[in-house]
Amino acid sequence: MKTKTLSTPIKDEDILELSIGDIVYLSGHLITSRDDVHQRLIKQKKPLPLDLAGKAIFHAGPIMRERPEEKGKYDVISIGPTTSMRMEKYEKEFIAATGVKLIVGKGGMGEKTAAGCMRYQAVHAVFPGGCAVLAADRVEEVEGVEWLDLGMPEAIWVLRVKDFGPLLISIDAKGNNLFEKNKKRFNEKKRQIVAEINQHVDYLE
Amino acid sequence: MDQEKMRTRFIDIMAAFTAYTGIYLPDDVLAKLKELAAKEDAPMATTFYDAMFKDLEMAATLSRPCCQDTGVIQYFIQVGTSFPLINEIEDCLAAAVKQATAALPLRHNVVEVFDEKNTGNNVGTRIPWLDWEIVPRRDDVKIYVYMAGGGCSLPGAAKVLMPLEGYEGVVSFVFDQITSYGINACPPLLVGIGIAGSAEVASKLSKKALLRPIGSHNHNPRGAALETMIEEGLNEIGLGPGGVTGRQSVLGVHIEQAGRHPATIAVGLSTGCWAHRRGLIKIDADLRYEVLSHKGAVL
Numbered sequence A: 001m002k003t004k005t006l007s008t009p010i011k012d013e014d015i016l017e018l019s020i021g022d023i024v025y026l027s028g029h030l031i032t033s034r035d036d037v038h039q040r041l042i043k044q045k046k047p048l049p050l051d052l053a054g055k056a057i058f059h060a061g062p063i064m065r066e067r068p069e070e071k072g073k074y075d076v077i078s079i080g081p082t083t084s085m086r087m088e089k090y091e092k093e094f095i096a097a098t099g100v101k102l103i104v105g106k107g108g109m110g111e112k113t114a115a116g117c118m119r120y121q122a123v124h125a126v127f128p129g130g131c132a133v134l135a136a137d138r139v140e141e142v143e144g145v146e147w148l149d150l151g152m153p154e155a156i157w158v159l160r161v162k163d164f165g166p167l168l169i170s171i172d173a174k175g176n177n178l179f180e181k182n183k184k185r186f187n188e189k190k191r192q193i194v195a196e197i198n199q200h201v202d203y204l205e
Numbered sequence B: 001m002d003q004e005k006m007r008t009r010f011i012d013i014m015a016a017f018t019a020y021t022g023i024y025l026p027d028d029v030l031a032k033l034k035e036l037a038a039k040e041d042a043p044m045a046t047t048f049y050d051a052m053f054k055d056l057e058m059a060a061t062l063s064r065p066c067c068q069d070t071g072v073i074q075y076f077i078q079v080g081t082s083f084p085l086i087n088e089i090e091d092c093l094a095a096a097v098k099q100a101t102a103a104l105p106l107r108h109n110v111v112e113v114f115d116e117k118n119t120g121n122n123v124g125t126r127i128p129w130l131d132w133e134i135v136p137r138r139d140d141v142k143i144y145v146y147m148a149g150g151g152c153s154l155p156g157a158a159k160v161l162m163p164l165e166g167y168e169g170v171v172s173f174v175f176d177q178i179t180s181y182g183i184n185a186c187p188p189l190l191v192g193i194g195i196a197g198s199a200e201v202a203s204k205l206s207k208k209a210l211l212r213p214i215g216s217h218n219h220n221p222r223g224a225a226l227e228t229m230i231e232e233g234l235n236e237i238g239l240g241p242g243g244v245t246g247r248q249s250v251l252g253v254h255i256e257q258a259g260r261h262p263a264t265i266a267v268g269l270s271t272g273c274w275a276h277r278r279g280l281i282k283i284d285a286d287l288r289y290e291v292l293s294h295k296g297a298v299l
Helices: A012-016 A034-044 A084-098 A111-120 A132-137 A178-197 B003-023 B027-038 B045-063 B087-103 B163-185 B200-207 B221-237
Strands: A002-008 A023-033 A056-058 A063-066 A074-078 A102-105 A123-126 A137-144 A156-171 B074-080 B129-137 B141-147 B156-159 B187-197 B252-258 B267-270 B277-283 B289-291
Touching: A002 B129, A023 A102, A034 A084, A056 A111, A056 A178, A074 A132, A074 A156, A084 A102, A084 A111, A111 A156, A123 B163, A123 B289, A132 B045, A156 A178, A156 B045, A178 B163, A178 B221, B003 B087, B003 B289, B027 B045, B027 B252, B027 B277, B074 B087, B087 B129, B087 B221, B156 B200, B163 B221, B163 B267, B187 B200, B187 B221, B200 B252, B200 B267, B221 B252
Parallel strands: A002 A023, A023 A056, A056 A102, A102 A123, B074 B129, B187 B252
Antiparallel strands: A023 A156, A063 A074, A123 A156, A137 A156, B074 B141, B141 B277, B156 B267, B187 B267, B277 B289
């Protein structure tokens, strides 16, 4: 487990140095993009209102508070990661369309995303789920918001972050997928454990 | 106190308690998390536990929701038939949710089905979701506040088994769901299982099982033994915090049951994440309250 820092714009060589299990801290731009943003760009083919090339996206739906004295300016209250697997359907196309380099979320992603990461030099990383105040603390400024018509959780929030992490690399650009590897291990153990329990639950008369 | 004052006080208490539940974990969950964290020594697992405890500390210091996903608010109500505000509870709880949403703030989490619009205040069609239990010959009310994030609601499922699939079928169903979807649901998880005769009864009981204090057991000796077997088995799989692997997987396994039909065994599954935000408050006829889930809590 190595610890590294990344800054946006992220270069391909930075990405190729990362391996699953590494811990990374991010400084620079992190932009929230979850279900509806993926759907709009990939399925509905609406152009994104900003450039994501070399940047990082965050699968997250934050709690934001608008400053009463400064309309349109927001402060982040809580912002933890959401379940990345929900974006599996479109993530590969999303990486191809945007040139995003780092995808931050929670839990694993599937084969399609792993293939996308390998082909376009990108990685997926997880921030500890639920740790939303810790994450908010690493946000220096909410620089803007787009597509607020989608509602607070689904909108695109543009964040400037410093030492944002810990981020655990779960898919690297070399074809490795930490959570899929873990899942195989869990499933192998499961068969044996279920068989053992099932010797003791013959309750039917 | 006149009726209007009582109403206002009830709304204020429930708004404050709803917000409180979003910031602080209940005593039993916090104690169990500490117990589980102490058993981990792998660097990934300890990194995750450290982040979790740091987050809880910061949430308390800053009075912010410890997780940004404050759920679609559910209230499980046990109301005495003589509680003076029995007719007002539904309206008051909707008002309390709006108040807490603005005050804490809570995330706007209610999307109207078909219209696909976020209501922006956490109130919507049949939401907050209310579950009623009527308690005869009492004049107080006990209310559970429960906020489950989307992540830990995703593993939820129910299935109606044919009886000859037996309890073996129940065990396999639970393990398949947890190993397939558990890692995304913010483990260590609290696992709620309902066993009954039809899907909706099993599902509802699986959620009520999550309201039981951690460490409590099913009243039937076989039920209690099955809880322990499934808990030990899931821990052996070792999902670890956040699914990064570790020595444990769960905060606990709770089973609740209702009599089944001879021709069906229905099983329901609900999971709670490590940030299991479950609060329990008792309010008496004079509107004095006692927080039962968080010792010494002052709203």
